[in-house]
Structures are given as structure tokens and as C-alpha cells.
Amino acid sequence: DAKTTQPPSMDCAEGRAANLPCNHSTISGNEYVYWYRQIHSQGPQYIIHGLKNNETNEMASLIITEDRKSSTLILPHATLRDTAVYYCIVHEKLTFGTGTRLTIIP
Amino acid sequence: DTEVTQTPKHLVMGMTNKKSLKCEQHMGHRAMYWYKQKAKKPPELMFVYSYEKLSINESVPSRFSPECPNSSLLNLHLHALQPEDSALYLCASSLTTGGTKNIQYFGAGTRLSVL
Numbered sequence: 384d385a386k387t388t389q390p391p392s393m394d395c396a397e398g399r400a401a402n403l404p405c406n407h408s409t410i411s412g413n414e415y416v417y418w419y420r421q422i423h424s425q426g427p428q429y430i431i432h433g434l435k436n437n438e439t440n441e442m443a444s445l446i447i448t449e450d451r452k453s454s455t456l457i458l459p460h461a462t463l464r465d466t467a468v469y470y471c472i473v474h475e476k477l478t479f480g481t482g483t484r485l486t487i488i489p
Numbered sequence: 490d491t492e493v494t495q496t497p498k499h500l501v502m503g504m505t506n507k508k509s510l511k512c513e514q515h516m517g518h519r520a521m522y523w524y525k526q527k528a529k530k531p532p533e534l535m536f537v538y539s540y541e542k543l544s545i546n547e548s549v550p551s552r553f554s555p556e557c558p559n560s561s562l563l564n565l566h567l568h569a570l571q572p573e574d575s576a577l578y579l580c581a582s583s584l585t586t587g588g589t590k591n592i593q594y595f596g597a598g599t600r601l602s603v604l
Contacts, residue, residue: 413588426493426579426595427532470531477522477581479531479592 387471391483395465401484405471408452408462414474416447418456419437420467421482430456461487495580495596496580503604504570510599512563512580520586521563522593524579525554532579538563539586570603577601 388406388408419427431445438445447473470482494513499583520539524532537545538557554566577598584590
């Protein structure tokens with residue numbers, strides 16, 4: 384299983400872009416990168432996923448490096464409701480790593 | 490409708506009790522999952538059902554017994570649990586188990602306390 388490395392915590396000012404990095408240097412060619420988040424006491428919520436190309440949806444953008452060894456989740460205009468633990472996952476069985484606790488500062 | 494419904498939301502049980510957790514989805518998904526999450530830890534996969542058959546058991550103790558009666562329902566039967574089994578139990582579903590169809594939708598979880 385490809386493993387991921389994420390910073391344990393990050394702060395971001397409300398209204399600014401939040402950029403969450405993830406390293407997945409052992410990713411194999413057919414593994415997708417998924418991002419989920421978990422707001423306190425709730426179930427994880429799917430955000431976005433990608434294979435090679437950059438992706439954007441109504442929640443976020445996903446930038447994957449050309450060698451696919453790392454990716455960045457971008458929340459373009461962070462709000463207080465974006466405070467959560469963000470998980471980067473690169474295995475179909477969804478083996479969760481420790482994630483990044485993102486705190487949006489008013 | 491992207492809802493996965495878990496009942497009950499909270500459960501307190503003694504070590505000799507038998508109880509069941511229930512999970513339901515009506516999205517036509519054919520894969521369903523059970524996860525266990527301890528406080529301040531990430532979710533850990535327990536079981537995966539694909540087309541109503543158990544496809545993955547992550548070496549879970551036999552006091553946890555999953556059941557998939559049909560494609561919309563997933564149960565987790567609990568018997569003779571230990572206090573260390575107290576945790577948030579999460580259910581999820583996805584269209585199938587592979588590739589881009591593996592986007593999982595999670596329920597809110599059942600918070601279990603074993604006394």
C-alpha cells in the first residue's frame with residue numbers, strides 16, 4: 384500500500400486559500416489520490432480525487448505533481464466551517480493516515 | 490441522495506450483551522464498509538462487502554460479526570465486547586470497490602461505549 388505523509392497541523396486565515404500538502408512517493412501507476420475531511424464527531428466527507436491531471440470541483444482543487452509523488456489540496460477561500468482533519472489517501476481500501484488538522488482562524 | 494444512515498447514534502453495552510449496529514444506503518452502491526475509529530485517531534478499516542459478499546476482513550476479532558442481508562443494508566453484530574472496543578463505528582458505501590467508482594460516502598457513525 385502506498386503510504387502518505389502530511390503535516391500534522393496547519394492554520395489558515397479565514398478568506399485566504401488553504402494549501403494542504405501530501406507526499407506519496409511510493410504511489411503506483413494506477414493508484415488514485417483521494418482527499419477526505421472529517422469535521423469533529425462526523426463521518427469523513429469525500430472532497431476530490433485524481434490520477435494524473437489537476438482536478439477542480441465546487442469544494443476544492445487538487446494539484447498533482449508530474450511525477451505523482453506529491454499533491455496539494457487547495458481550498459480557495461477558507462471559511463470557519465472548513466476547520467477539520469484532512470486526509471490524503473492513495474489506496475483503494477482507504478487506509479487513512481494521520482491527516483492534517485486544519486484550523487481556520489477568524 | 491448521498492446519505493448513509495447509521496443506527497443507533499449512541500450505544501452503551503455491557504461486556505455480556507449482544508447488540509447490533511445497522512447501516513443503510515439507497516444509492517445503489519454495491520460495496521459497503523465498516524470502520525472503527527478511536528478518539529484522536531484515523532478510521533481503521535474492519536470489513537468490506539462487495540456485491541453482498543465479504544471480500545475483506547482486516548483480521549477483526551470474532552466478537553465482531555458483519556452481515557449484509559441485501560445490497561442496501563449492512564449490520565455489525567457485537568457480542569462479548571471488551572472496554573477497549575469502545576469507539577466510533579463508521580459505515581461507508583461506494584458504487585463498487587475499484588478505481589474512480591471507489592468514492593466512499595460515510596455515515597455519521599455509532600458511538601459505542603462498552604462498560
